[in-house]
Amino acid sequence: MTITATAPGTTAPDAVPAADPARRGRRSPLASVALHTTLTVASVIAVFPVLWVLLTSLKPASYATTTDFFKETTFENYTNLLRDTPFLTWFGNSLLIAGLTTLLGVFTAATTGYAVSRFRFPGKRGLMWTLLITQMFPVAVLIVPIYNIMAGLGLLNRSAGLVITYLTIAVPFCAWMMKGFFDTIPREIDESGQVDGLTPFGTFFRLVLPLARPGLAVTAFYSFITAWGEVAYASAFMVGDENLTLAGGLQKFVNQYGAQWGPMTAASVLIAVPAAIVFLFAQRHLVTGMSAGAVKG
Amino acid sequence: MAGPGAVRGGAMGSGAAGPGGPPVSVRLRRGLATHWYAWAMVAPVVAVIGVIIGYPLVRGVYLSLTDANERNVARSIGVNHLPATYEFVGLDNYADALTGDQFLATLGWTLVWTVSCVTVTFGLGLALANILNRRIAGRSVYRMLLILPWAVPGFVSVFAWRFLYNEDRGFLNRLLAGGGIDAVPWLNDPGWAKFSVIAVNVWLGVPFMMVALLGGLQSIPGEMYEAAEMDGAGPWQRFRHITMPGLRSVSTTVILLSTIWTFNMFPVIFLLTRGGPGEATQILVTQAYKFSFEISPRDFAQSSTWGVLILVLLMAFAAVYRRVLRTQGDTW
Numbered sequence: 001m002t003i004t005a006t007a008p009g010t011t012a013p014d015a016v017p018a019a020d021p022a023r024r025g026r027r028s029p030l031a032s033v034a035l036h037t038t039l040t041v042a043s044v045i046a047v048f049p050v051l052w053v054l055l056t057s058l059k060p061a062s063y064a065t066t067t068d069f070f071k072e073t074t075f076e077n078y079t080n081l082l083r084d085t086p087f088l089t090w091f092g093n094s095l096l097i098a099g100l101t102t103l104l105g106v107f108t109a110a111t112t113g114y115a116v117s118r119f120r121f122p123g124k125r126g127l128m129w130t131l132l133i134t135q136m137f138p139v140a141v142l143i144v145p146i147y148n149i150m151a152g153l154g155l156l157n158r159s160a161g162l163v164i165t166y167l168t169i170a171v172p173f174c175a176w177m178m179k180g181f182f183d184t185i186p187r188e189i190d191e192s193g194q195v196d197g198l199t200p201f202g203t204f205f206r207l208v209l210p211l212a213r214p215g216l217a218v219t220a221f222y223s224f225i226t227a228w229g230e231v232a233y234a235s236a237f238m239v240g241d242e243n244l245t246l247a248g249g250l251q252k253f254v255n256q257y258g259a260q261w262g263p264m265t266a267a268s269v270l271i272a273v274p275a276a277i278v279f280l281f282a283q284r285h286l287v288t289g290m291s292a293g294a295v296k297g
Numbered sequence: 298m299a300g301p302g303a304v305r306g307g308a309m310g311s312g313a314a315g316p317g318g319p320p321v322s323v324r325l326r327r328g329l330a331t332h333w334y335a336w337a338m339v340a341p342v343v344a345v346i347g348v349i350i351g352y353p354l355v356r357g358v359y360l361s362l363t364d365a366n367e368r369n370v371a372r373s374i375g376v377n378h379l380p381a382t383y384e385f386v387g388l389d390n391y392a393d394a395l396t397g398d399q400f401l402a403t404l405g406w407t408l409v410w411t412v413s414c415v416t417v418t419f420g421l422g423l424a425l426a427n428i429l430n431r432r433i434a435g436r437s438v439y440r441m442l443l444i445l446p447w448a449v450p451g452f453v454s455v456f457a458w459r460f461l462y463n464e465d466r467g468f469l470n471r472l473l474a475g476g477g478i479d480a481v482p483w484l485n486d487p488g489w490a491k492f493s494v495i496a497v498n499v500w501l502g503v504p505f506m507m508v509a510l511l512g513g514l515q516s517i518p519g520e521m522y523e524a525a526e527m528d529g530a531g532p533w534q535r536f537r538h539i540t541m542p543g544l545r546s547v548s549t550t551v552i553l554l555s556t557i558w559t560f561n562m563f564p565v566i567f568l569l570t571r572g573g574p575g576e577a578t579q580i581l582v583t584q585a586y587k588f589s590f591e592i593s594p595r596d597f598a599q600s601s602t603w604g605v606l607i608l609v610l611l612m613a614f615a616a617v618y619r620r621v622l623r624t625q626g627d628t629w
Binding site: 027032035036038039042043045046047049050052053056065067108109111112114115116119121122123124127130131132133134135137142144145146148149164165167168171172173175176177180181183184199200201204214215218225228229231232247250261264268271272275276278279 | 334335336338345350356424442443444447448451453456457460461472546547550553554558589608615
């Protein structure tokens with residue numbers, strides 16, 4: 001709130017294209033070493049479990065629990081996985097469901113977040129509360145009744161059923177997040193749109209939405225990850241080899257072959273790759289400072 | 298009273314009115330027009346939430362007032378369809394839950410779990426976000442590595458941690474053995490299991506905190522820091538008087554959400570320990586799930602009762618949290 005109020009007032013100084021506070025102050029070498037050490041330790045902790053899965057997937061299945069980083073490196077886990085299991089089908093199902101969830105989730109979250117951020121309207125407080133309270137609903141309590149609804153609508157075992165369910169998980173949070181992003185975009189931009197004769201929809205789509213790209217990226221990222229990694233609903237709603245998503249498929253896979261770490265880790269790596277790609281895409285937008293561009297540009 | 302035509306006219310009128318203060322009638326119509334657009338924008342969300350969450354909630358509350366279990370709900374055995382025979386029992390389930398030891402003991406651990414996870418996660422996230430917001434060599438590489446736990450689907454990560462935690466052959470104990478330290482029962486001793494699940498949840502949660510807070514940091518105009526610096530403010534003063542207020546909106550939101558999520562964090566507990574050893578790491582949600590899926594006969598009524606109690610607790614928390622915020626000047 002403070003930000004939006006002061007930002008338009010401050011005159012942009014001549015030669016500071018990237019608003020970066022620490023750039024001007026010189027850092028002592030000692031401080032630099034401390035910062036890099038901290039970041040390196042944190043990065044190792046963040047990466048190691050994932051890296052370990054990757055390394056394990058490249059060992060022959062019989063050596064899965066050795067502590068060697070490399071042991072007779074082979075792709076046999078991967079070839080077995082792709083040849084002997086319906087992994088690719090599950091993969092396609094997950095991609096479709098996560099993609100649709102992202103598309104619909106971002107759109108609805110953006111409109112809702114904008115309405116809540118900009119307009120005072122009857123029902124606003126109730127809606128904010130609902131969005132918040134929805135976050136509190138434990139999966140364990142909703143899953144049986146939702147299952148019954150999906151059965152009644154004939155949406156069990158169909159992508160649409162899972163997409164709708166995932167939207168209820170992803171959208172409330174994303175709408176909150178988008179509200180936060182819209183709050184930091186100065187209202188003067190909306191007002192200029194109104195003065196130019198744009199409808200609220202026009203203002204939203206043409207002026208505000210392009211400025212909210214970092215927020216949209218975060219939202220898209222979150223929706224995709226939510227749908228890609230969800231376990232409970234996916235395993236309850238989808239049955240039959242050709243309908244499973246990856247989360248459901250992996251469990252079946254574990255039951256069928258016992259907890260074999262070789263193929264499991266190979267599958268884990270292949271599941272993590274699309275998530276990482278979506279992330280890289282979102283990362284680009286995350287980097288650009290958001291309201292800096294909005295006010296100055 | 299005002300039809301669609303009048304509403305549209307209101308929108309046009311507002312554009313022409315300018316900043317001089319439009320007459321009351323125009324402002325009224327402009328208000329109506331605004332509401333119309335606002336409602337249209339939130340309609341899809343309201344519809345989905347109403348059908349997929351509203352109804353299940355009502356049904357869950359109803360079940361908590363009955364003695365429904367696997368043996369007395371409507372079910373089909375072969376071609377025979379048996380009707381439901383469970384009965385309405387009023388608030389008996391709630392009385393049982395609140396007077397028994399199990400609910401309160403589980404609640405106690407759930408609170409410890411939630412507070413420690415959120416505190417540690419927020420602290421680490423804030424520290425890392427502040428470091429990453431500086432101009433530092435390899436910043437984007439660090440950022441990418443640090444967000445990795447979030448980019449990997451949770452269930453994959455949890456399996457990875459189970460692999461590391463394994464008492465006999467896991468990487469962590471082999472590492473300790475190399476240093477001459479005895480194997481740690483990461484997931485098999487109640488105390489260590491509690492530590493282990495918290496560690497994994499923090500590991501999973503830090504990237505989200507970091508990204509959200511980093512977004513907040515980047516939305517603080519650099520000019521404010523320059524002005525403060527010119528006025529002679531030191532690093533701590535800049536952090537205290539520019540960064541903290543600037544992050545306020547984002548951090549109040551992420552703390553609230555993170556508290557709620559952690560309180561209901563099903564997959565971490567379920568996939569790591571299944572609530573064990575014994576019931577040592579069982580939080581309210583996993584216990585409620587256990588009632589309705591893992592015990593025999595499945596106890597739907599008790600499960601729903603715990604679910605409703607979880608919801609009531611979280612709503613009370615959110616209401617208090619919001620009141621505290623409002624006394625400090627936030628408005629929503």
